[in-house]
Amino acid sequence: xxxxxxxxxxxxxxxxxxxxxxxxxxxxxxxxxxxxxxxxxxxxxxxxxxxxxxxxxxxxxxxxxxxxxxxxxxxxxxxxxxxxxxxxxxxxxxxxxxxxxxxxxxxxxxxxxxxxxxxxxxxxxxxxxxxxxxxxxxxxxxxxxxxxxxxxxxxxxxxxxxxxxxxxxxxxxxxxxxxxxxxxxxxxxxxxxxxxxxxxxxxxxxxxxxxxxxxxxxxxxxxxxxxxxxxxxxxxxxxxxxxxxxxxxxxxxxxxxxxxxxxxxxxxxxxxxxxxxxxxxxxxxxxxxxxxxxxxxxxxxxxxxxxxxxxxxxxxxxxxxxxxxxxxxxx
Numbered sequence: 001x002x003x004x005x006x007x008x009x010x011x012x013x014x015x016x017x018x019x020x021x022x023x024x025x026x027x028x029x030x031x032x033x034x035x036x037x038x039x040x041x042x043x044x045x046x047x048x049x050x051x052x053x054x055x056x057x058x059x060x061x062x063x064x065x066x067x068x069x070x071x072x073x074x075x076x077x078x079x080x081x082x083x084x085x086x087x088x089x090x091x092x093x094x095x096x097x098x099x100x101x102x103x104x105x106x107x108x109x110x111x112x113x114x115x116x117x118x119x120x121x122x123x124x125x126x127x128x129x130x131x132x133x134x135x136x137x138x139x140x141x142x143x144x145x146x147x148x149x150x151x152x153x154x155x156x157x158x159x160x161x162x163x164x165x166x167x168x169x170x171x172x173x174x175x176x177x178x179x180x181x182x183x184x185x186x187x188x189x190x191x192x193x194x195x196x197x198x199x200x201x202x203x204x205x206x207x208x209x210x211x212x213x214x215x216x217x218x219x220x221x222x223x224x225x226x227x228x229x230x231x232x233x234x235x236x237x238x239x240x241x242x243x244x245x246x247x248x249x250x251x252x253x254x255x256x257x258x259x260x261x262x263x264x265x266x267x268x269x270x271x272x273x274x275x276x277x278x279x280x281x282x283x284x285x286x287x288x289x290x291x292x293x294x295x296x297x298x299x300x301x302x303x304x305x306x307x308x309x310x311x312x313x314x315x316x317x318x319x320x321x322x323x324x325x326x327x328x329x330x331x
Contacts, residue, residue: 054320
C-alpha cells in the first residue's frame with residue numbers, strides 16, 4: 001500500500017500589515033527594525049500553525065521577509081550583486097536579477113539560522129521544511145559576468161547550496177527542497193536537466209547524510225518529456241511535478257518511469273478557487289496506476305505567495321483535506 005503525505009511547496013504571501021510595515025521600514029524609514037521583525041515573526045508563527053493545524057506532514061518556512069527566492073542567497077555571497085527587475089517566469093511579480101562578477105563566495109549561511117529560530121518556537125513533533133533555488137535556475141535567471149562557463153558557475157553555486165543543505169539539516173530541518181522551476185520552461189533542454197539532476201544529487205545528498213528528507217521540485221509547469229527523463233536520474237526522496245497547470249501532460253510523463261517517491265502538485269497555487277478531492281482524485285488514481293510509487297507526496301503547484309494570504313491559508317486547509325481523503329480512499 002502506498003504511503004500518502006502532504007505539504008505545501010514553499011513560501012507564503014505577506015499580510016497587508018507585514019507589507020505596509022516592511023515598506024515603512026525599507027522605503028520610507030518610518031518603522032523600526034524591531035517593529036518589522038515582530039510583524040514578520042507573528043505572521044510566520046500564524047502560518048506555521050495553519051500548516052500544522054491542517055495536518056500537513058511538514059511545515060514550510062513561509063519566508064515572509066524574502067523579496068524573492070534568489071536575493072537572500074545573493075546578499076549572503078561575495079562577488080555577487082543585484083541588478084534591475086525582471087518578471088519571475090510567467091507570474092505577476094518580479095525579482096532582482098543576480099549578477100555574478102566572479103565565483104560566489106559565501107559570507108554567511110542563510111537557512112540554518114532560520115531553522116534554529118523556528119525549531120526553538122515549534123513543538124518537538126513539528127517537522128520543518130526549507131527550500132532553496134536550484135543552481136541551474138539560479139544561473140538561467142542571472143547575469144554571468146564572472147568569466148566562468150554557465151556549467152562552472154552552476155557547480156560553484158551547488159557547492160555552496162550543499163553546505164547550506166547540510167547545515168540546515170544539522171540545525172533541525174526535517175525536509176530540504178531544491179526548486180528548479182526553469183526546467184518547466186519551454187527553453188529548458190535535456191542537457192539543462194542532466195546538469196540539474198547531477199547537481200541536485202550533490203546538494204541533496206549533503207542534507208540526507210545529516211538525516212533530512214529531500215525533494216527536487218519543478219513548479220509552474222510540467223517539464224517536457226526529454227527533460228523529465230533526465231530528472232529521473234536525480235537522487236531525492238521525492239521528485240515533484242506540477243499537475244494542476246496541465247494534468248494530462250503531467251501524467252503522461254509517468255509513462256517514461258517514475259521514482260519511488262513521487263510528488264504531485266495538485267492544489268493550484270496561482271488562483272483562489274477551491275479544489276475538492278473529487279476533482280483531483282482521478283489525477284491521483286492515474287498517477288498511482290502509471291507510476292506505482294512507494295510513497296506519494298501531495299502538494300501545491302507552486303509556492304502560495306502568488307495569491308492573497310487568506311486564500312493561501314484556505315488552500316493549505318484544502319490540501320490537508322485532500323490528503324486525508326486520499327489516505328481514506330487508499331486504506
